[in-house]
Every structure is written in C-alpha cells, then in structure tokens.
Amino acid sequence: DTEVTQTPKHLVMGMTNKKSLKCEQHMGHRAMYWYKQKAKKPPELMFVYSYEKLSINESVPSRFSPECPNSSLLNLHLHALQPEDSALYLCASSRRQGGADTGELFFGEGSRLTVL
C-alpha cells in the first residue's frame, strides 16, 4: 500500500475541459513532485515543490498548472489538453528535495489520463 494517494485513478476528458488531479501524503515529506509517464517508458519530471514553493518546472506547457495548497497536498490543474498529453501522471514525495537523504521517492499509484 502506498502512502501517497492520488485521485482520480482514471480520467477521460475532452480538449476543451478543465479538470484537476489531486495528490495527498501524510508522511511529513517536504518535497512533492509531478511526473508524466508514457507506456513502457521511465517517468519524466514535470514539477517539483519544495517547502510548498515551486522549485523546478521542466518547461512544461502552461496547459498544466500545478498548485500546492499545503505541505500535504499537491494538485495539477489541466486545461485545453491535447491527445498527446494522454499518459499516466504520477505524484511522488520525498523527505526533502535532494540532500543527504538521497532523494528517495515515494510514488502514488498514478492517475491514468485520456484526452479525446
């Protein structure tokens, strides 16, 4: 069982829709991440929040908008997506961003997004 909870598990949306993915962790971790993963490929980093501040944005298109309401929650707002954005979106957390703890990540089970 993962201690990082993602909702919804599956989402189908049209290109004009606005939807959000949600992530929650109660491990006291101070860094949270959004990754995008295509089938049979490694996860690709999108955003990193450290101490509730956005610290890394991997040149992600503005149709993806992250939000960190508090240290336990991370949202990803989706608007005007394209079919090629269909993927598994993974949330992860770590004790902190980098540093001596080797940055071990705890992943959620992911949200499977299909854009029609």
Next chain:
Amino acid sequence: TQLLEQSPQFLSIQEGENLTVYCNSSSVFSSLQWYRQEPGEGPVLLVTVVTGGEVKKLKRLTFQFGDARKDSSLHITAAQPGDTGLYLCARGGTSYGKLTFGQGTILTVHP
C-alpha cells in the same frame, strides 16, 4: 545531462530462471536507487546503494554498486511471475533534487 544506460530494455524469461539488469553511467554518482513498477501501479523503491562495492540483498534480489560508483546491477534468482514489471534505476542525491532515471527494463516472467 548525466545519462543512465540501462540494459537490457526487454527481458522475457521462464519461471525459475536467473537474470541480471545493468545500469551504467559515464560519471560517478553519489547514490543509486532501484525501483520496480508493476502494471497499473506507481514505481516502488526497492533499494538505495551509496557505497562503492556495496551489495544489498532483498529476498531473491541482489543489488550491487560498482567500486567506482559508475555502475550497478540487479540480479534476480529463480524469477517468479510476480517479479514481472518495469525495473528502473535512478540517480539521486543531488542538491538540485532532480532524479535521473534509466530507460527501464521490462521484465516478463512466464509461468
């Protein structure tokens, strides 16, 4: 960009066979992590190796970190269908905080 080369990319074996997955880099890294991702799930951390020459065991899985800290291997003994999944090595521990993944190894163990 410090790349991690992972091999093989695909591995299809019968139950009971042994296998080894390799992860190599041209540069030294301070630590390396191995994750397993089962179909429909997120990646799960298996182990972190930090010391050159280190060997760690997790039941039938043996992880090695090269003496020069540029390579690592994962050996599975007597593979079982439950071992099926995507195996990922990842370089961590940078102050920048960005985890670099290898390309992954898709392992299928047939009953």
